[in-house]
Amino acid sequence: GQQVMQIPQYQHVQEGEDFTTYCNSSTTLSNIQWYKQRPGGHPVFLIQLVKSGEVKKQKRLTFQFGEAKKNSSLHITATQTTDVGTYFCAGTGAGSYQLTFGKGTKLSVIP
Amino acid sequence: DTAVSQTPKYLVTQMGNDKSIKCEQNLGHDTMYWYKQDSKKFLKIMFSYNNKELIINETVPNRFSPKSPDKAHLNLHINSLELGDSAVYFCASSQVGLGTEAFFGQGTRLTVV
DSSP: OOOEEEEOSEEEEETTOOEEEEEEESSOEEEEEEEEEOTTSOOEEEEEEOSTTOEEEETTEEEEEOTTSSEEEEEESSOOGGGOEEEEEEEEETTOOOEEEOOOEEEEEEO | OOSEEEEOSEEEEOTTOOEEEEEEEOSOOSEEEEEEEOTTOOEEEEEEEETTEEEEEOSOOTTEEEEEEETTEEEEEEOSOOGGGOEEEEEEEEOTTSOOOOEEOOOEEEEEO
């Protein structure tokens, strides 16, 4: 079945440092989504990427979808304490209803 | 107005009991899901329903039985609860065909003692 791998599992950064999490799928994806889960909260949708090589930005967050549509990354510039949480990628295979989540990257930001 | 609501938020129960978690979405979505999040925060899909029909059933013990009375509701019934069932269960919904963004409920923290 479809598998989505995400690394690293944990990342501790000093406030102001950059952060990147990477996502790889075993199969070609029709789209990839990113979610953020704050401690004690529920996953909240951030963005969806659909096109090969697509890059989208949301303020300090930059999302990329690989040319082969099998990998993606989320980069945060100059982290802030409000960025704390677990970031999940989630992919949908072609013709599938199933949204498969990566295991998430837990980001801690040290003030 | 909460888009995806699930109840209860917390559930503490003894081993061997049967319990249910309810989920309702008011977004008009066709597809609803149940996810299990364990202590390591891994989100694993359990079931997916599209227009009241089961379309995904991962390798979940048959003690877990989803029920969808209509496309706005997907309830989860668990028989003979075990210690390993302790986790946070999230209900989610999405509209397939218009992008598959999933909206999650607040989660139900189940503790089996």
